[in-house]
Amino acid sequence: MFPNNTYDRLSARLNYNIQPTKAIRVEMNLPVLRVTGDLPVTAGSSAGWTTGGMAGSPLTVGTPTDGWFGANRTPAAISSILHEINSVRLIPDVKLSWNPSEHFRNRLTVGADLSSVKSNEFFPRNSNGWYSASQNLGIIREDRRDLQRATANYLGTLDLGLGRGWNSTLSFGSEIQADVEDLTYALGNQLTTNSARSVSAAAQVSGGQTVIRDRRVGFYGQWEPNFEERIYLQLGLRADRFAAFGASAPWFYSPSARVSYVLSDEPFFSIDWIKSLRLRAAFGTTGRAPTAGASLQTYSAAPYLTGPNQVASGIVPLNPGNPKLQAERGQEFEAGLDASLFNERLGVELTFYDKNTKNLLLRVPQPPSLGFQENAYRNIGRVLNRGIELTTRTKLITSDKFSWQLDAGANTLRNEIIDLGGVAAFSSIRFGTVNSVRQGRQVGAFYTNRIRSVDTGTGVAVVSDSLEYVGNLLPTFEGNLASTFTFFRKLRLYTQFDTKRNFYLYNATAAYRERNFGIAENAVRRNEVLTAEEQLSHFGPYVTESGAPIGSGTVLEPYLEKADFIRLNEISLSYQLPDKVAGKIMGAHSASLSVSGRNVALWSNYSGFNPDVQNELDALAGRADFFTLPPPRRIGLRLDLTF
Numbered sequence: 143m144f145p146n147n148t149y150d151r152l153s154a155r156l157n158y159n160i161q162p163t164k165a166i167r168v169e170m171n172l173p174v175l176r177v178t179g180d181l182p183v184t185a186g187s188s189a190g191w192t193t194g195g196m197a198g199s200p201l202t203v204g205t206p207t208d209g210w211f212g213a214n215r216t217p218a219a220i221s222s223i224l225h226e227i228n229s230v231r232l233i234p235d236v237k238l239s240w241n242p243s244e245h246f247r248n249r250l251t252v253g254a255d256l257s258s259v260k261s262n263e264f265f266p267r268n269s270n271g272w273y274s275a276s277q278n279l280g281i282i283r284e285d286r287r288d289l290q291r292a293t294a295n296y297l298g299t300l301d302l303g304l305g306r307g308w309n310s311t312l313s314f315g316s317e318i319q320a321d322v323e324d325l326t327y328a329l330g331n332q333l334t335t336n337s338a339r340s341v342s343a344a345a346q347v348s349g350g351q352t353v354i355r356d357r358r359v360g361f362y363g364q365w366e367p368n369f370e371e372r373i374y375l376q377l378g379l380r381a382d383r384f385a386a387f388g389a390s391a392p393w394f395y396s397p398s399a400r401v402s403y404v405l406s407d408e409p410f411f412s413i414d415w416i417k418s419l420r421l422r423a424a425f426g427t428t429g430r431a432p433t434a435g436a437s438l439q440t441y442s443a444a445p446y447l448t449g450p451n452q453v454a455s456g457i458v459p460l461n462p463g464n465p466k467l468q469a470e471r472g473q474e475f476e477a478g479l480d481a482s483l484f485n486e487r488l489g490v491e492l493t494f495y496d497k498n499t500k501n502l503l504l505r506v507p508q509p510p511s512l513g514f515q516e517n518a519y520r521n522i523g524r525v526l527n528r529g530i531e532l533t534t535r536t537k538l539i540t541s542d543k544f545s546w547q548l549d550a551g552a553n554t555l556r557n558e559i560i561d562l563g564g565v566a567a568f569s570s571i572r573f574g575t576v577n578s579v580r581q582g583r584q585v586g587a588f589y590t591n592r593i594r595s596v597d598t599g600t601g602v603a604v605v606s607d608s609l610e611y612v613g614n615l616l617p618t619f620e621g622n623l624a625s626t627f628t629f630f631r632k633l634r635l636y637t638q639f640d641t642k643r644n645f646y647l648y649n650a651t652a653a654y655r656e657r658n659f660g661i662a663e664n665a666v667r668r669n670e671v672l673t674a675e676e677q678l679s680h681f682g683p684y685v686t687e688s689g690a691p692i693g694s695g696t697v698l699e700p701y702l703e704k705a706d707f708i709r710l711n712e713i714s715l716s717y718q719l720p721d722k723v724a725g726k727i728m729g730a731h732s733a734s735l736s737v738s739g740r741n742v743a744l745w746s747n748y749s750g751f752n753p754d755v756q757n758e759l760d761a762l763a764g765r766a767d768f769f770t771l772p773p774p775r776r777i778g779l780r781l782d783l784t785f
Contacts, residue, residue, distance in 0.1 A: 280333025
């Protein structure tokens with residue numbers, strides 16, 4: 143267990159409801175959440191536990207480095223780094239319901255999301271050479287993020303009888319959201335003493351602040367007619383406007399339609415083993431806005447010298463912005479069925495979906511000659527997401543002494559960039575060109591100069607002249623299987639397995655340990671554990687098919703690994719205590735005791751700790767395992783009381 147690894151979470155909720163009249167009801171809620179902790183330094187940091195241990199060499203044991211990464215970067219040095227968090231979040235809301243009749247209902251919800259997050263990072267002043275030269279003089283940094291979000295939502299519902307078996311419900315409403323996010327940091331360098339842990343106690347002090355204001359407003363309406371509760375229709379329209387597109391932001395509209403047919407309720411339907419059968423189809427549109435201010439050209443402050451010991455305030459280009467930016471639009475069609483079979487022993491939900499996203503919001507690389515530090519958002523191309531989702535619930539055995547229920551789920555995904563709108567293929571991940579955004583492939587698909595052949599005679603590996611496709615970033619199949627065994631209605635055993643298939647992961651940890659640091663077994667004992675062909679594949683030298691020498695930075699095929707896995711995600715055993723025993727526990731009406739384990743076991747050919755890494759911002763940025771902390775295995779004990 144890491145020394146600096148504490149996490150405390152405290153939550154509380156206050157609910158108060160009043161009903162002054164039969165038609166009016168007021169509900170007030172106040173959830174409060176507080177989190178404090180001292181956490182390890184972020185994975186991937188040279189001062190973190192995973193990098194400190196895995197990037198170290200066993201050949202340095204007994205030296206000042208002692209097997210860790212960096213001179214003197216020992217466990218004492220890493221555990222002395224403080225990375226503390228302290229956050230408080232309040233989410234109050236008030237719901238006012240006014241129902242003047244059973245056919246006309248109104249609800250107004252006014253709420254807020256108020257959060258304050260404070261984090262501190264502290265490198266102690268030391269004479270042991272634990273860190274870099276500047277960090278050894280002592281560094282303290284404080285970051286504060288304050289979010290104030292206000293929301294208002296109105297929903298009105300009106301029941302309308304249409305006659306001849308037809309009824310309908312008309313819903314209408316609006317919602318408003320306003321955000322103010324205040325990001326502030328202060329940095330202190332060269333501490334006088336470690337006991338004075340404040341930024342002002344440092345010899346050099348700097349800081350900065352960013353304030354982001356965002357507003358959005360939307361209106362929506364929906365009409366739901368139905369015929370004898372067998373045929374259901376739904377027609378809807380939503381209008382939204384986002385401040386992210388500037389003061390002249392246009393409204394954009396999102397229509398939707400849905401139909402479902404309970405075929406089993408028809409008089410002519412008489413299939414005994416089908417208890418119920420519903421057919422359904424839907425079409426809808428969605429919209430997504432970028433971060434606030436994405437359409438604006440922005441600058442950042444930069445001091446400059448005007449003379450000896452004289453500094454003036456200047457600016458440098460930050461983001462070019464895009465005044466023509468539009469909302470990302472998606473159109474989705476889905477169709478499926480819901481069925482209950484064999485006297486409700488088997489439940490099935492089957493859905494086919496097809497979603498096309500156009501005007502995709504992407505940060506497109508800018509020419510360095512423009513001088514901007516950030517890439518602007520652009521609306522480019524079209525992306526297809528298509529697949530099938532299946533869920534089943536099966537009661538295999540049902541009796542007083544023993545029952546067994548099996549729940550299974552599966553979904554497929556075809557993700558493909560249909561059009562890039564004339565923009566050349568690009569990559570935005572920090573590890574170069576390994577993840578690419580290219581027409582005809584998945585978003586963020588893996589590309590590299592692939593190894594064509596290995597010639598031990600000449601001592602070179604021949605690779606392709608250009609980047610070539612290796613595999614998918616996103617799994618094309620995901621599934622889960624949960625099994626529940628119940629004994630004598632008291633004792634329950636639950637297990638859940640998850641799987642993801644047909645995707646790859648860049649094992650940057652192995653690449654850096656072998657190539658950059660030369661401390662992995664494949665590097666240190668390469669002549670013993672690798673064949674001559676494998677040595678050339680991993681370390682080169684490389685030449686292209688055209689005969690030109692090429693560096694190893696774009697020859698990453700040995701580290702692009704299939705990441706398919708099966709995980710025993712959860713296993714739990716719970717027991718319903720006898721009523722007499724429950725009554726002795728604070729006078730409870732009922733009680734149950736359970737013990738559980740999460741992330742219990744993993745089966746995968748991936749050579750790293752965790753093939754299901756999610757450490758990058760999103761699929762467009764790519765995904766890599768770079769000294770990433772594996773998910774913890776959790777064991778829990780829980781007592782539930784009902785009064």
